[in-house]
Amino acid sequence: MSSKSTMPWEDRPEGSTDVMWRFSQNPVIGRYDIPTSNSIFNSAVVPFEDGFAGVFRCDNKSVQMNIFAGFSKDGINWDINHNPIKMVEGNTSMIDSDYKYDPRVCWIEDRYWITWCNGYHGPTIGIAYTFDFKTFHQCENAFLPFNRNGVLFPEKIDGKYAMLSRPSDNGHTPFGDIYISYSPDMKYWGEHRCVMKVSNFTDSAWQCTKIGAGSVPIRTNEGWLMFYHGVINTCNGFRYSMGAALLDLENPDKVLYRSKPYLLAPAAPYELMGDVPNVVFPCAALTEGNKVAVYYGAADTVVGMSFAYIDEVIDFIKKNSL
Ligand code: BMA
Secondary structure, three states: OOOOOOOOOOOOOOOOOOOOEEOOOOOOEOOOOOOOEEEEEEEEEEEEOOEEEEEEEEEEOOOOEEEEEEEEOOOOOOEEOOOOOOEEEOOOOOOOOOOEEEEEEEEEOOEEEEEEEEEOOOEEEEEEEEOOOOOEEEOOOOOOOOEEEEEEOOOOEOOEEEEEEEEOOOOOOOOOOEEEEEEOOOOOOEEEEEEEOOOOOOOOHHHOOEEEEOOOOEEEOOEEEEEEEEEEEEOOEEEEEEEEEEEOOOOOOOEEEEEOOOOEOOOOHHHHOOOOOOEEEEEEEEEEOOEEEEEEEEOOOEEEEEEEEHHHHHHHHHHOEO
């Protein structure tokens, strides 16, 4: 994963005291950025060659959900392929997939692993790997339906692959907690443990209905830093915001700290208006030293980017922990 690229970055706006702030040029990806798209959102990016690559959720104008590969020199201007990813066999024979959405991308050892919400008699977690973002090898689904928000750790833990996920239902799930599962081979998953649950309404209502892992956890000296989404059910439907948690490095089912106030909640016009209003849905984070850029889906329509300093996020969640 050699990368000579410079991560996108913009300093905190003058006068702002926010721990996380939005890119002034948001949205970075527009809903019609490929000819067939109705919307491009909930997408994941990683350093690749001398720039960046990503896997993008593009719903077409029939509103069929699928994932597409894309490339960028600067992480801001993206060329997204006009045709969806076509999988070849990975560690199993091909599995039916009615739809694919909400991808995450994770570099582990020698390749990029893609996880996504895979339509197999309802949503579950699909897995594929690629070396070049051209050929994608589809592997076994991780779990039985119904499940969403499968996010891999970037290193094996105690010799095993580790994945966060959110068991759910076949619809617009009105519940959901984050679990971790382990696998020796990316095929068979077990040792399922609960990591974190929704909050009490009175303590932190933005995350009291359901929560789901967002970005691939970032290794820091203090623990795995993971951006996640939290949901409150309002009289106008679900509202999705972003928080962060610090998980124990050796035992990531142990939450060390977790944000009580959100880091970013729908407030910008492109987060408040779109196919599903009031959604901030993190799916990826780029880091460079102490800087982090979080890519998030906004209003199920476009992709936005937000920035923060890692040590400030950790300090914030320590001082304001649930
Ligand atoms: C979830 C998923 C996400 C979506 C969110 C808000 O259940 O479908 O893809 O962003 O709802 O609509």
